[in-house]
Amino acid sequence: MSSLQPNVAVIGAGCAGLAAAARLAEHAVPVTLFEASPHLGGRARGVSWKTLSLDNGQHILLGAYSETLRLLELVGNKPEDVFLRMPLQLHMHRELKLNACPILPAPLHILAGLLLAQGLPFSERFVAIRFMAWMKLKGFRLEEDETLGALLQRKHQPARLTRLLWEPLCLAALNTPVAQASAQVFLNVLRDSFAGNRADSDMLLPRCDLSSLLADPMAMYIERKGGRVLRSASVVTLNKPDNFLVETEDGARESFTHVVLATSPFRLQPLLQHFPSMAECVRTVSQFEYQPIYTVYLQYPQSVRLDSAMMGFASGKDQDLHSQWVFDRGWLCNQPGLLAVVISAEGHHQELTQQALAESVASEISSAFPHLPPPLWHKVIAEKRATFACRPEMARPSQKTSVPGLSLAGDYSTDGLTANLYPATIEGAVRSGVQCAEHILSDIGRKQQ
Numbered sequence: 001m002s003s004l005q006p007n008v009a010v011i012g013a014g015c016a017g018l019a020a021a022a023r024l025a026e027h028a029v030p031v032t033l034f035e036a037s038p039h040l041g042g043r044a045r046g047v048s049w050k051t052l053s054l055d056n057g058q059h060i061l062l063g064a065y066s067e068t069l070r071l072l073e074l075v076g077n078k079p080e081d082v083f084l085r086m087p088l089q090l091h092m093h094r095e096l097k098l099n100a101c102p103i104l105p106a107p108l109h110i111l112a113g114l115l116l117a118q119g120l121p122f123s124e125r126f127v128a129i130r131f132m133a134w135m136k137l138k139g140f141r142l143e144e145d146e147t148l149g150a151l152l153q154r155k156h157q158p159a160r161l162t163r164l165l166w167e168p169l170c171l172a173a174l175n176t177p178v179a180q181a182s183a184q185v186f187l188n189v190l191r192d193s194f195a196g197n198r199a200d201s202d203m204l205l206p207r208c209d210l211s212s213l214l215a216d217p218m219a220m221y222i223e224r225k226g227g228r229v230l231r232s233a234s235v236v237t238l239n240k241p242d243n244f245l246v247e248t249e250d251g252a253r254e255s256f257t258h259v260v261l262a263t264s265p266f267r268l269q270p271l272l273q274h275f276p277s278m279a280e281c282v283r284t285v286s287q288f289e290y291q292p293i294y295t296v297y298l299q300y301p302q303s304v305r306l307d308s309a310m311m312g313f314a315s316g317k318d319q320d321l322h323s324q325w326v327f328d329r330g331w332l333c334n335q336p337g338l339l340a341v342v343i344s345a346e347g348h349h350q351e352l353t354q355q356a357l358a359e360s361v362a363s364e365i366s367s368a369f370p371h372l373p374p375p376l377w378h379k380v381i382a383e384k385r386a387t388f389a390c391r392p393e394m395a396r397p398s399q400k401t402s403v404p405g406l407s408l409a410g411d412y413s414t415d416g417l418t419a420n421l422y423p424a425t426i427e428g429a430v431r432s433g434v435q436c437a438e439h440i441l442s443d444i445g446r447k448q449q
């Protein structure tokens with residue numbers, strides 16, 4: 001029986017760990033957040049470059065990210081101040097223009113958008129609407145998971161429709177190629193984005209770098225509420241002789257009643273080695289595969305501005321392109337002339353040097369927008385293990401573990417319900433962190449009764 005008053009160690013200050021710590025701090029539970037890096041935010045963080053604040057990768061959030069939005073409000077970042085909010089739209093350069101109809105309730109706004117989409121023949125719009133109607137009828141639930149590619153074939157989605165609509169959506173949401181991606185998780189995302197409130201499908205584009213958006217205000221909130229946020233504090237050993245003993249790289253040791261392990265999945269193993277009952281979890285996570293995301297920043301003269309904040313490119317018509325999405329940071333973050341080109345998932349771009357990739361992307365951008373001058377400089381940020389590959393029926397560890405007081409937060413961990421399975425996203429990470437904090441709060445509540 002623990003002799004300590006409740007106090008919680010959260011290991012890892014990505015979105016999951018920050019969310020867990022903020023929730024605990026909100027309820028006045030003493031909490032210490034350990035982060036190995038000097039910077040908070042993990043895979044969603046700002047990166048300083050020259051005089052600019054870039055991101056480790058351009059992120060996009062959705063109106064359906066309810067826990068993330070609640071947390072942002074809690075820590076004082078009003079969503080209307082920090083996001084450019086746009087009704088769902090899919091503009092694939094020169095090929096497809098789809099705007100959800102903002103005055104209709106969900107899901108009619110999407111169906112109307114599909115019906116009026118420019119660039120798809122009527123037959124393809126009809127097939128897409130029939131597919132959406134089928135998903136809704138099924139409650140977005142498959143009897144058995146399969147790849148999205150197999151499901152699209154089974155539902156007779158033409159190749160062009162897949163290339164212009166389903167593939168870009170799947171890459172953006174699951175960061176996994178259609179041929180490998182879990183159809184059930186894709187349906188979960190569509191359900192949460194398209195079948196709830198109309199505003200759930202809105203796209204939220206950050207107006208500032210990700211550290212200013214998420215990690216910094218959350219850390220300040222945690223500290224304001226009496227919690228501790230320790231940077232450059234890599235946890236090297238976790239043990240549980242009685243209470244949890246947390247040891248950092250510099251040899252410091254502290255005891256805690258509860259631990260939330262919120263590292264990325266590939267960093268779990270060394271911290272679980274003293275817990276034989278977690279061997280199965282370690283095995284499960286060791287089978288994960290990962291997918292990269294590359295962001296190519298191109299700085300043009302400040303006078304350069306695209307017609308919209310975000311535009312997609314679909315490969316396969318005349319040529320294979322590396323570029324998938326371009327974001328104009330002049331529109332978003334007051335960084336005039338700066339474009340961020342995003343390349344999700346695996347591909348031939350990984351075989352190129354960063355210089356060759358930047359040149360190739362710059363040449364694709366200049367063919368798409370011939371009026372642009374050459375870029376002044378470029379910066380490539382390659383996140384090689386950006387997300388787990390979201391495959392059908394993949395085993396994922398649960399937030400609650402076999403070790404009392406130990407929980408797992410992260411975009412990969414689950415509450416065990418198929419309907420709640422999310423791809424690797426900020427919202428998935430935040431939800432898992434909040435869920436772990438809830439388990440701890442109810443445990444503390446039970447012990448105090």
Ligand SMILES: Cc1cc2nc3c(=O)[nH]c(=O)nc-3n(C[C@H](O)[C@H](O)[C@H](O)COP(=O)(O)OP(=O)(O)OC[C@H]3O[C@@H](n4cnc5c(N)ncnc54)[C@H](O)[C@@H]3O)c2cc1C
Nearest residue numbers: 012014015016036042043057059060235410411424425426
């Ligand atoms: C380039 C890119 C683009 C993305 N785009 C989107 C997007 O558009 N929309 C979206 O919703 N999601 C997107 N994602 C996914 C999203 O960023 C992640 O799902 C989310 O940030 C994961 O958060 P996490 O807390 O689970 O893990 P992480 O962010 O990986 O956090 C884990 C933290 O633990 C720390 N740590 C590890 N070991 C230790 C240790 N021993 N001691 C102390 N600390 C430790 C790490 O340093 C890290 O800070 C993107 C990801 C990337 C990389």
